Amino acid sequence: xxxxxxxxxxxxxxxxRPPRHYVPEDFQVTDxxxxxxxxxxxxxxxxxSAEALExxxxxxxxxxxxxxxxxxxxxxxxxxxxxxxxxxxxxQYFVNEIEPRVAPYDHALNExxxxxxxxxxxxxxxxxxxxxxxxxxxxxxxxxxxPLKTEISTKxxxxxxxxxxxxxxxxxxxxxxxQAADRLKSPNRAVRETAxxxxxxxxxxxxxxxxxxFTELVGLRHQxxxxxxxxxxxxxxxxxxxxxxxxxxxxxxxxxxxxxTVVPLIDDLDLERRQDLNQPALRPWDLDVDPSxxxxxxxxxxxxxxLEKTIAVFQALDPYLGDCLRTMRQMGQLDLESRxxxxxxxxxxxxxxxxxxxxxxxxxxxxxxxxxxxxxGGHAVHSFLxxxxxxxxxxxxxxxxxxxxxxxMELISMDHWDVFFENPADLRRAKKTHLESxxxxxxxxxxxxxxxHWVYEHPAHTETERHHRWxxxxxxxxxxxxxxxxxxxxxxxxxxxxxxxxxxxxxxxxYAMAQLGAIAVWRHYRQNPAEGLAAYKRALxxxxxxxxxxxxxxxxxxxxxxxDYLRTLADFVREEMAVL
Numbered sequence: 177x178x179x180x181x182x183x184x185x186x187x188x189x190x191x192x193r194p195p196r197h198y199v200p201e202d203f204q205v206t207d208x209x210x211x212x213x214x215x216x217x218x219x220x221x222x223x224x225s226a227e228a229l230e231x232x233x234x235x236x237x238x239x240x241x242x243x244x245x246x247x248x249x250x251x252x253x254x255x256x257x258x259x260x261x262x263x264x265x266x267x268q269y270f271v272n273e274i275e276p277r278v279a280p281y282d283h284a285l286n287e288x289x290x291x292x293x294x295x296x297x298x299x300x301x302x303x304x305x306x307x308x309x310x311x312x313x314x315x316x317x318x319x320x321x322x323p324l325k326t327e328i329s330t331k332x333x334x335x336x337x338x339x340x341x342x343x344x345x346x347x348x349x350x351x352x353x354x355q356a357a358d359r360l361k362s363p364n365r366a367v368r369e370t371a372x373x374x375x376x377x378x379x380x381x382x383x384x385x386x387x388x389x390f391t392e393l394v395g396l397r398h399q400x401x402x403x404x405x406x407x408x409x410x411x412x413x414x415x416x417x418x419x420x421x422x423x424x425x426x427x428x429x430x431x432x433x434x435x436x437t438v439v440p441l442i443d444d445l446d447l448e449r450r451q452d453l454n455q456p457a458l459r460p461w462d463l464d465v466d467p468s469x470x471x472x473x474x475x476x477x478x479x480x481x482x483l484e485k486t487i488a489v490f491q492a493l494d495p496y497l498g499d500c501l502r503t504m505r506q507m508g509q510l511d512l513e514s515r516x517x518x519x520x521x522x523x524x525x526x527x528x529x530x531x532x533x534x535x536x537x538x539x540x541x542x543x544x545x546x547x548x549x550x551x552x553g554g555h556a557v558h559s560f561l562x563x564x565x566x567x568x569x570x571x572x573x574x575x576x577x578x579x580x581x582x583x584x585m586e587l588i589s590m591d592h593w594d595v596f597f598e599n600p601a602d603l604r605r606a607k608k609t610h611l612e613s614x615x616x617x618x619x620x621x622x623x624x625x626x627x628x629h630w631v632y633e634h635p636a637h638t639e640t641e642r643h644h645r646w647x648x649x650x651x652x653x654x655x656x657x658x659x660x661x662x663x664x665x666x667x668x669x670x671x672x673x674x675x676x677x678x679x680x681x682x683x684x685x686x687y688a689m690a691q692l693g694a695i696a697v698w699r700h701y702r703q704n705p706a707e708g709l710a711a712y713k714r715a716l717x718x719x720x721x722x723x724x725x726x727x728x729x730x731x732x733x734x735x736x737x738x739x740d741y742l743r744t745l746a747d748f749v750r751e752e753m754a755v756l
Contacts, residue, residue, distance in 0.1 A: 184203055191446030191507055193530050196242075205246040205270075207276050214239050215281040220290065220651045226297025229289070237284060243278065244568065246270070248525050254333075255519035256511050264333070271329045274421045276322045283317045286310050293576050297651055306569050309418050316415050318403045322323040328396050332390055335678040336519040338382055343516055344374040353378065354538045356516045359634040360464040361472035361542065372461035372468050378667045387639050388677065397681065406629040409632040418574060421724045421735065424629065425455050427685050431622045433585035433739040434688065438746055439653055445612055446657045457659040466605065475544045475596035475607055477484075479512035479707035482539055485595045486549050492592040496711060501553060507532055511691045512549070514538035521675055522580075524555030528571060528701035540738040543606055546596055547586055547613070554585025563720040573720035575683055576735070577727050579690030580697070583717050584731075586610070588709065599691035604756045611753045614691060616748060619653040621688035626653075626683055643668035672750035689737055696733035708732065 191616065197212065218236050223229045250267040257263055289295065298307075344356050359371035379753075394409075401412035410424060450458045453466035466472070483505060491498030498579070504510055509532055522537030535552045538581040539545040558581035562571045573577075592605055597603040627647050631642065647668050660667060671677060676684050682712040701708030715731035 189503055191503060191532065196238060198238045199242050203242065205243065205274070208273060208487060209418070211274070211469045212244075212277070213656075215278070215285070219281065219284055223292055223294065226294040227418065229292055229294045230298060234424070234566055237566065239593045241568045242596070243699040245527050246663045247274075247354070248527055248534070252525055252536065255340075255491060255536060257517055257697075258337050258519050258691055259517045261657065261684075262446045268330065268573070271333075272326055273346065273671060275329075276326050279317075279322045279325075280319060283314065283319075283598045286314045286317075290314060302721065305723060306567060308420065308506055309569065312415055316404045316406075316412065318400075318405050320585040321400045321616075324400050324403070328393060328400075331389060331393055331396070332679045335386070335675065336653040338386065339675065340517060340519045342378050342382070342586075344371075344378050346371060346374060350516070352514045352516055352538065352540075353520070357464075358540050358542055360461055360474065361466065361468050363465060363471055365465075367464070368461040368465060369459070376663075377673060380666065380669060383672060386672045387642075387669075390672075391639065393678065394631060394635055397406075397427050398632065400631075408635065410438060410682065421576075426737070427625060427629070430685070430737045433627050433737065433742050434622045435617045435653060437739060437743045439656070440751065441746060442619060443616055443656055445615070446655070450586075450657065458655075458657060459659055460663065461653070466609070468605075472527070473597065473602055473609075474541055476539075476541055477509075477651070479539055480510055482545060482549055483510060486546075486553055488595045489551065489589050489592045491595070492595070494591055494713075494753065496713075497553075497557055497719055500557050503532055503560075504535065504556060507523040511536050512539045514540050519591050524559070526555075526559045526571065531559065533559040538722075543609060546593075546606075547610055550586050550589050551582040554582035557581065557585065558716045561713060565719045565721070570684055570719040570721050571728065573718075574724065576689050576693075577684035577715075577720070579686050580728070580731070582588070583687075583690050583694035584712055587614070587694055588712065608753055608756050611749055611756075614695070615692045617740075618688050618746075621684055621691075623649050623653045624671070624687040625682075625688075627671060628677065628684070632681075648669050655708060666749055686697055692737055692745055693731070693733055693735070697731055699745070699748055700732045734752060 188484050191745070196203075203210075206209065218232065218239070220432050221232060247267075247270050249686040250263075250270050254260070254263045254267040290307075295307070296421075298408050324392065342353050342355065343350050345351070346356060346359065353375055356371050356375050362368050364372075397409040397412075401407070401409040404412055404415075406415070413425065444457060446463075449462070449467045451464060453465070453469075455462065476485055487498050487501045487505070490501055503669050509527075512535070516715050519536075520538065520539060522535075522616065525534045525536065527533055533548075535556060537548050537552060539549070558578060559571070562573075590610070593606060594603055627646055630645050630649070631637070634641070637645075650667065650670065674684075697708065697712055700711065711730065711732040715727050718727050718730060724732070726733045734741065
């Protein structure tokens with residue numbers, strides 16, 4: 177059988193793309209005519225042994241990596257400049273002309289592999305998780321969904337363009353919404369209120385068009401589900417996302433556990449905030465300011481400084497981690513600062529061929545930006561630790577694992593945040609603020625996830641019904657002590673800022689699951705730093721060659737989101753906050 181390479185610390189500094197064995201070194205994705213021959217060869221190739229089947233799998237994976245990386249760069253370039261027509265057209269060309277033609281071949285190749293008499297000759301421990309996913313993909317494939325998915329992808333791009341173009345003018349200065357949001361940390365309440373209202377009014381300007389866009393997406397997604405034999409898009413997505421380890425009912429139970437254990441803690445924190453601010457009532461623009469009345473933390477001034485300091489944090493934690501970011505800097509694999517025309521949000525985009533990912537974000541010099549950089553840096557480390565895996569599918573674990581990598585990095589790196597905050601008082605303040613946000617993750621994730629379940633269980637709902645249900649769910653989990661009087665027209669549209677609802681539906685509950693796991697990783701690290709870090713890296717290096725539960729076990733934790741486990745770990749966070 178073919179031997180697979182093991183990870184090595186030196187791989188973090190390797191900037192060379194591994195040599196190709198199947199696709200020519202000079203091949204580039206130009207059009208479908210240049211690509212189709214490779215798919216035809218894979219479909220027609222005789223496979224006469226288990227070893228030949230494994231070779232066939234590796235060749236197919238290499239072709240997929242070439243395509244994946246080409247699409248990645250088209251997406252990266254588009255999100256870095258959403259108003260650049262040429263970049264948008266290049267991305268859309270792939271979506272419209274390449275992906276629809278790949279899909280039938282992808283299904284045919286899956287069917288060929290599953291029908292092979294030599295499938296049982298593969299190492300089932302090594303390939304079990306992969307084959308499970310292939311079987312599921314084969315079950316839900318429908319040729320009539322190919323044009324629907326193309327249309328969905330095109331409409332999702334409209335959201336990025338709309339959101340990326342949003343700016344406000346404050347004090348004569350045009351600001352992106354992330355830049356304007358920095359003013360919510362101002363000790364001056366009038367400044368905060370002005371900024372908050374300006375951002376919300378700008379969002380409301382596009383609210384009706386974004387509502388209409390979402391209605392179209394819901395309809396298209398529901399049709400995809402019906403075509404595949406599902407009664408709703410939620411059930412389809414559970415299959416498409418490969419959720420073998422939990423059910424929709426488990427999500428509902430998790431929502432209830434969050435409401436019972438974490439929401440009361442947030443209520444207590446908000447009460448403390450109101451008292452510290454000496455206000456008769458909290459307003460929505462009071463939630464990001466430091467309650468001591470101090471000005472916002474400014475941990476860095478430029479994107480380059482953010483990167484340099486993050487490298488120092490990673491280096492102090494583990495030299496291998498520092499090398500990962502140094503390699504990315506050397507290769508120009510980062511775009512960090514907010515500017516007009518960039519898509520919102522942040523991401524780490526894995527590059528399957530190169531093995532060195534790309535980090536995109538909208539930094540504006542805030543603590544939140546530091547956390548985002550550490551978060552995406554955790555994803556990047558995950559990419560480095562899995563770059564040795566031979567199959568592309570093995571490099572892409574589900575989000576319950578991928579987000580464990582990023583959220584754990586936020587927490588285990590805190591011992592070295594003095595790089596950003598030399599003043600001990602600022603350091604304590606930064607840690608406390610972040611730990612509050614860790615707890616706040618749970619209610620917001622439950623809100624978005626519960627909303628999605630309702631949306632796709634009721635695909636024929638009206639916009640008015642959607643606004644009403646959103647508001648009910650929001651009030652169940654969030655800001656229960658905050659005064660929204662006079663702002664009732666804004667609350668029904670708050671969901672529109674969550675890009676996941678538009679671009680990656682049902683990818684959100686994983687954040688809460690992974691946040692819980694990350695707290696457990698941090699607790700393990702606090703108890704034994706060397707073993708905790710080693711276990712974290714061992715787990716990530718597995719990629720998706722093992723089920724989620726086994727990966728969590730390799731990290732020294734449990735894949736468990738029961739009420740008791742949630743309460744135990746939430747209490748641990750509160751205890752850590754109390755000693756700061």
